[in-house]
Amino acid sequence: MKRLITLCLALVLALSLTACGQAKPQSAEIFAMDTIMDFTVTSGDAEPLLSEAQKQIYRLENLLSRTREDSDVSRINLGGIQPVDVSQETADLLQKAVDYSALTDGAFDVTIAPVMSAWGFTKDEQRVPSQTELDALLPTVDSGQIILNGPTVTLGSGQLIDLGGIAKGYASDRMAALYQQYNAAGFVSLGGNVWVSAAKPDGSPWSVAIQDPNNSAGYLGILHLSDTFSVTSGGYQRNFTQNGKTYHHIIDPQTGYPADNGLISVTIISSQSGTLCDALSTAMFVMGEEEATDFWRSGVCTFEMVLVTDDGRVLLTPGVADHFESSEDNDYVYETIN
Amino acid sequence: MSTKPLIKLKPTLWDGAVAVAILALAVGLGAFMWHQSQTAGDHLTCVISWDGQVVQTVELSKVEKYMTVSVGKPTVCVVELMPNQVRMKSSDCASQACVHTGWISRAGQSIVCLPNRVVVELTGGTSDVDVVLGG
Numbered sequence: 264m265k266r267l268i269t270l271c272l273a274l275v276l277a278l279s280l281t282a283c284g285q286a287k288p289q290s291a292e293i294f295a296m297d298t299i300m301d302f303t304v305t306s307g308d309a310e311p312l313l314s315e316a317q318k319q320i321y322r323l324e325n326l327l328s329r330t331r332e333d334s335d336v337s338r339i340n341l342g343g344i345q346p347v348d349v350s351q352e353t354a355d356l357l358q359k360a361v362d363y364s365a366l367t368d369g370a371f372d373v374t375i376a377p378v379m380s381a382w383g384f385t386k387d388e389q390r391v392p393s394q395t396e397l398d399a400l401l402p403t404v405d406s407g408q409i410i411l412n413g414p415t416v417t418l419g420s421g422q423l424i425d426l427g428g429i430a431k432g433y434a435s436d437r438m439a440a441l442y443q444q445y446n447a448a449g450f451v452s453l454g455g456n457v458w459v460s461a462a463k464p465d466g467s468p469w470s471v472a473i474q475d476p477n478n479s480a481g482y483l484g485i486l487h488l489s490d491t492f493s494v495t496s497g498g499y500q501r502n503f504t505q506n507g508k509t510y511h512h513i514i515d516p517q518t519g520y521p522a523d524n525g526l527i528s529v530t531i532i533s534s535q536s537g538t539l540c541d542a543l544s545t546a547m548f549v550m551g552e553e554e555a556t557d558f559w560r561s562g563v564c565t566f567e568m569v570l571v572t573d574d575g576r577v578l579l580t581p582g583v584a585d586h587f588e589s590s591e592d593n594d595y596v597y598e599t600i601n
Numbered sequence: 602m603s604t605k606p607l608i609k610l611k612p613t614l615w616d617g618a619v620a621v622a623i624l625a626l627a628v629g630l631g632a633f634m635w636h637q638s639q640t641a642g643d644h645l646t647c648v649i650s651w652d653g654q655v656v657q658t659v660e661l662s663k664v665e666k667y668m669t670v671s672v673g674k675p676t677v678c679v680v681e682l683m684p685n686q687v688r689m690k691s692s693d694c695a696s697q698a699c700v701h702t703g704w705i706s707r708a709g710q711s712i713v714c715l716p717n718r719v720v721v722e723l724t725g726g727t728s729d730v731d732v733v734l735g736g
Contacts, residue, residue: 266619274626292720294654299713299720301732364728387696387716459732472709474735479703480686480710485730495735501698529735 273318277525287588288449293317295324296431298454306464307447319437327430329376336426339416346417354414363542366408366563371546372516374404374457376425383405384512389503391510397519404516430454436494437538456541461490475593476528476571483577484589492537496544497528514551522552532583539564552578556600571595645708645726647687649680649736652718661685677717687721689714
């Protein structure tokens with residue numbers, strides 16, 4: 264009898280151990296802001312967090328989307344040169360966009376919207392606009408003409424705005440705050456705008472791979488990050504070909520043409536702000552290697568970056584070089600910017 | 602107070618049998634759980650979803666040479682699978698961005714056709730990448 268009891272107790276003990284081990288990460292995936300968004304929770308109360316995260320994303324989409332008729336952005340765009348009252352949240356984000364435009368000397372500019380439309384990127388009906396069309400539109404590309412007064416926005420004549428180059432980064436900031444509010448760990452990828460929480464359940468940093476711009480099946484390398492935002496922009500991501508020439512979606516606000524300054528991929532990393540990463544990933548791509556490295560050296564903004572040039576080099580800022588593990592299956596020459 | 606000996610010091614065969622049973626249970630369960638955790642992510646798998654619903658899951662090692670999966674009724678996208686890579690073979694979308702993505706071969710990589718809401722994702726395998734930037 265004692266032996267039977269002992270055996271039963273041992274059985275209960277052994278079986279109770281099956282409850283140990285890591286809980287499976289919980290994930291959700293939605294379509295929003297004209298892209299795909301993934302949320303993963305590795306610890307913390309996943310269900311309410313994922314539900315709230317999706318609610319927040321849809322809320323931001325309704326506020327900031329250029330293609331939603333009653334969004335703040337659409338109302339601004341329909342306002343002509345009249346002042347338009349929007350939410351303070353939208354006004355604040357627009358102010359940030361205007362600031363980034365000034366800081367980057369116009370390399371990032373949300374008033375590029377009419378030019379984006381001329382190229383058909385807004386409605387997924389790509390075409391090459393004529394030089395005449397672009398000449399008429401380029402004078403409206405100037406964030407300096409926007410007047411912001413509290414929640415009131417006034418555009419300059421002929422201007423339209425598109426917050427597509429900064430909205431996902433801003434959303435990733437909101438997601439980071441939400442995960443922290445729920446005391447959760449995990450990561451999000453909002454159309455490629457990534458945020459990873461402080462640490463994986465085993466305490467190690469997250470492995471964030473950078474897509475090889477020249478090989479869809481490969482990686483440039485892997486970043487080991489924690490509590491960090493990162494964004495990669497590149498011409499290879501969205502482009503179309505017409506009459507044998509390829510045109511990508513990162514338009515240079517100065518020329519009205521896809522930026523052609525020697526870079527094929529830009530990754531920006533910051534522990535402070537996803538909004539910054541999003542805006543600068545576009546700006547540095549437009550600037551090209553020399554201006555981008557000068558900008559980084561100036562210290563005007565604090566960030567790390569990985570640039571891939573069209574002549575096969577991968578340039579890393581020192582702060583990220585230590586956290587980057589290059590992939591062996593490519594022929595890039597890796598250099599540290601100093 | 603009882604004068605009977607409190608502990609029977611000499612082990613019997615039944616004691617041995619219980620001990621062996623406990624040991625076997627511990628080792629067996631342990632091995633089973635370890636095996637589960639090891640093999641859970643072993644096979645590179647292609648997950649194809651349409652408008653948020655998984656329409657097909659294919660373990661790439663089970664693809665003999667080549668196969669295609671049509672998504673939608675009528676078909677909106679065709680996914681092409683090989684034992685070690687997948688791509689969007691065709692799509693009825695205007696921009697063809699999904700087709701232009703090309704082949705993907707690593708867990709964590711994905712191809713998305715936004716207009717059709719079709720997602721082709723690779724999971725599992727021996728990759729330790731958590732998330733992919735710029736893919």
